[in-house]
Amino acid sequence: MTQPQSGASHGSIIHIGAGDGAELEGYLASRFERIVLVEPEPDRAAAIEIRCANDPRTSVIAGALTGVDGEAELKTYNIRALDGLCHPTGLQDIYPGMRVLSRVIVPTLSPAALLKRIEPLPGPVRLVLHATGVEADILNAWPVGDANSQLDSIELRCSAARLFDGGSDLSALRALLQMKGFDEISSDLSDPDWPKLVLRQNALRLELDAQRTLCAQLEGRLAEADVALESASSAIATKNGRIELLEAQLLEAEAAQVAAGTALTENQAKQAELNGRIELLESQVSEAEAAREVALKNTREATEAAQVAAKTALTEHQAREVELNTARSDLAVTLRMQAMLQSDLRDLQARYAETLSVRQQQEDLLRKLTPRLQEAAQYIQDNSALQSEGRGQLGHAKPRKPQSRKPKKLPGAQG
């Protein structure tokens, strides 16, 4: 049974993988100020808790300590000491009769979570680590730099060979612990397959390692500073060159300024002269503009007058065009009417000629008719006279002579 060193604080003990609590009696009889028992198998954890219910120093945590918080499957074997979370690999070669009794899902705790649950934890703290296959995970995850997590000693029971999937062998664990600043105090190799080691924190070496780490960091920072210094020096040199250049430019600028000042003075004199000329020209321009305005006005008036005259002329021209077209139209109508009248006249002349011809025929006919009628009249008269002689003596009637009357002669009539 492990005991805290005499003369120091009694400290605390954390037993990972308490199992059936074989060490519990020893713990309870000790002067540890705090006793933390972590057992993943629920029944065992419950049994342990019953046994230490009356001791206020104890804390029983039912769960498995691993590198992370969560859940995992706990396998219990017919060799209870081999219970664990990891899958056995070479273990079955050592224990061919090994078989799984049960599988149960158990909660897992990381070292940081465990420490937070059980704080405060009076130091020095002793860690008893019986967690087959996960020893390296626990040790790597153990927080450092915190007084509450600082381990003073470790009692480790592990496998000499790598017997679990993901697990580590004795050599690897020794190296890990050495790297973490633990010196091996004692080892129990009575069971060559399951050696026990007791290791103690070498504070000096830890400090030395820390200082070395710090020194390395400082050296790195120094190197960075040297690089930065060199870079800064280079920048300063560049800037100095730039400054010199600017100073030279400044001198040049000052010289140029002086020259510019001289030129400015000259320019001002010229400007004064030019201003005088400008004023003179402006007055001339004003006079010219006034004259232009007058000329424009005169031109505009003349243009307007010309436009009015042109418009008047156009209107007159259009009116004359209308008159001309009207006259043309009237002339066309007149010509046609004249043609119609000429046609009428020719028709009348033709009909008149025909009428004269008919009249001439009639006169001829009448001339022919007259002597015949005279003969007829004479014949009748003679007949009448003869008839009268038959009734008595009548005188002979004298033959009738036509009364002479000249007929009217029409112009152009024949005969």
Next chain:
Amino acid sequence: MTSTRSGVASRALLETLDEALTLLGGYALEPRQTADPLPSLLSQCEAFCALALVAEPVRTIHHMACTGGTLISKCLATLPNTLLLSEINPLSTMHVKEGMGQFAPTDLLLAMRKAVRPQDDDTLIRVFLSSMATLLADCSAKGIHLVLRDHAHSSFCTTAAAVAQPALHEILSREFPRRSVVTVRHPLDSFLALHSHKWSNVIPFTLEEYALRYEVFLDRHIDIPVCRYEDFVAAPEATLEQICSHLELPTPPGVIELISAVTLTGDSGRSGVIIEPRPRRPIPDEIRSSIDESKAYRRLCERFGYTSASD
């Protein structure tokens, strides 16, 4: 007694011959001139008398609206010594406005219609004929040929009462010798022209009803020679000569060129100085659909040798 009666007759005949010889005193033949036998001379006298008895006829031209009648009438108006009076119909009421007031101081017939005691158609006809007698005599004395252009639209394309009234040629025939001509045009073309002018006096305004009215017009002028407008525009001079032959009017050459100087009423046709055939107006859908359905339209086309198809 017989000898006494014959003696009286002989004396009467002798007196008549004496009167005739008195009238013919200036026409005595010179001695030794011979004359034709008396019967031949008398027949020649009778022939001259027959010519003198022939009175100048009144000429008339008749057509439906939008059939080219104005164009042909313009040609008649350019004939020498021809007086054409346009759109005459003494019984027309198309120009008579509603109400009493209508200023027409020279229109005696209108005044008779619009009077408080309006006169009937018989009186209007007698007044018209009396005016025509005076005008005809005056024209004859001046050597002027009178032509009346009938406004047949008033009689045949308005009311049924108007159709029943005497037409112009029937009125004139009561008192005057008459020479007449009817002009026609393809009924579809004249109907399309009426449609374009919106002259929808024909009710209902359908191709069938219009064709029926056209047939009534033609039947009332059945004895009058007919001239087609299409023949006129194809050969204006030759067709005008035929028309003038019917109307006994002279046709000197070049009269058609003078029609631009003539303006007449009722000139509804498309303008232009050249007499030539014109393309048919576009046919609206509502008219195109009625072409095949109208029997009167097809009869009309067959009557004057027109094709009834729309193309």
